[in-house]
Amino acid sequence: MITTDRMAAVDANAAALGVPRKQLMESSGNAVAREVRAVAEPGATVALVCGRGNNGGDALVAARFLGGYEVTVHLLGRPETIRTDIARENWAALGNAEIPRETVTDSRDFDLIDSDGDDPDVVVDAMLGSGISGGLREPERTAAAAINASDATVIAVDVPSGIDADTGEPTGDSADDTAAPVDGDATTDPVAVDADRVVTFHDEKPGLAGLDAETTVADIGIPTAAERFTGPGDLLGLDRDPDSHKGDNGEVLVVGGGPYAGAPTLAALAALRTGADLVRVACPESVASEVQGFSPNLIVRALPGDRVGPSRAERVASLAAASDAVVLGPGLGDGDGTREFVREFLTEFEGRAVVDADALRAVPEVDTGADLVCTPHQGELVDMGGETAPDPDERAELVREFAADLGHALLVKGAVDVISDGDDVRLNRTGNPGMTVGGTGDVLAGTVGALAAATDPFHAAAVGAYAVGRAGDAAADANGNGLVATDLPDRLPEAMRNE
Helix, strand or coil: CCCHHHHHHHHHHHHHCCCCHHHHHHHHHHHHHHHHHHHCCCCCEEEEEECCCHHHHHHHHHHHCCCCCEEEEEEECCHHHCCCHHHHHHHHHHHHCCCCEEEECCHHHCCCCCCCCCCCCEEEEECCCCCCCCCCCCCHHHHHHHHHHCCCEEEEECCCCCECCCCCCECCCCCCCCCCCCCCCCCCCCCCCCCCEEEEECCCCHHHCCCCCEEEEECCCCCCHHHHECCHHHHCCCCCCCCCCCCCCCEEEEECCCCCCHHHHHHHHHHHHHCCCEEEEEEEHHHHHHHHHHCCCCEEEEECCCCCCHHHHHHHHHHHCCCCEEEECCCCCCCCCHHHHHHHHHHHCCCEEEECHHHHHHHHHCCCCCEEEECCEHHHHHHHCCCCCCCHHHHHHHHHHHHHHHCCEEEEECCCEEEECCCCEEEECCCCHHHHCCCHHHHHHHHHHHHHCCCCHHHHHHHHHHHHHHHHHHHHHHHHHHCCHHHCHHHHHHHCCCC
């Protein structure tokens, strides 16, 4: 099964791989037409009720594949308000082909009954697809009521209009669904199309299983790579809420430094450029002024001494309690006490953390209630007890198995990054050989930390790998073999764009 959000990402990734959305719409429309032919013989009357998005566009395509049927297309709204170019092109194609079509600009004008007073044999519901929230409004509400009142066999495209594809529940409730139904009764009960059959695409949606409808999953030509590899679609849904306030987009604590000052600084700057509202750095006082000197945007919390040892666990824990995610390990070193500090901190910590560099070796030894994303390269993975292999697919399976045993998400860095939470696996192909330079892993840890403050660990790791690799590719285009880690943070905002 695939959720609505993931399906949107896969669809966008397919387009990025070179599979045109127009081609996918042709395949979807053909699948809808096949379903009509499965339930009705040629000569039957078919009403296609179409919204103004790509869901409606699928049905506009289907109308062209239904030669031999008495087809009428009902567009809910004015043609000039059709929302996508490909749906608009298919509306125009119907006119050129002289396939009967009509527009519904007033819900009172919607009627499925023909001039002889008969219902159509088949109704195709293509008003609204997945990803719609809120109850049906006019004219969709009136159309849904008319569809449900007809004697036709009802075929829904992707999901019945008014049904949440992820839950199977109506998208509206009595609190927000205030439009009056067709008969003028003042009831505010949610309205949804009661479909007999559903044609959904690529994979079944979770909410369809509980419906009293026969579901067909149509293969429309989305390649496996669109789901297996990261792509621009994975960036969808990460935009800031326009009504958000300071702190709503994540507060990150970077814990590191001592022998090194650059590593925690790079992680912190990357977290800021990825979109975190506030980034604090907890580091030994021996390097605190150096870290602060890199940017006035950083909030530095100095810890006594020149190393982060076990005696600092309580102080770091209090700082972590005020953060949405912790980045643990950049520049921490492997000196006396650092491993014990990591063990002690993680044993008590129950939040979300990205673990990198020298902190990684302590993870297999710790029983923690935290949600971790571990970001080892392949050598560090082996030190943690995992295995690797030259073949990407074999390596992916080994990473998945180790993530399942570990109980935490893994982002294993390499020419092809492997991300897994023990169930799902994602591969990332962005990046270049120039990123073997020191410090790029710290940028990645900070990026994933900022994302982990706003989304689930697996998604954060996948998006982080994709975005940092994209930033690295832009830096390599500009600087060639002279790429350095400080080239990456300022390129992250552009790399995070989903355009």
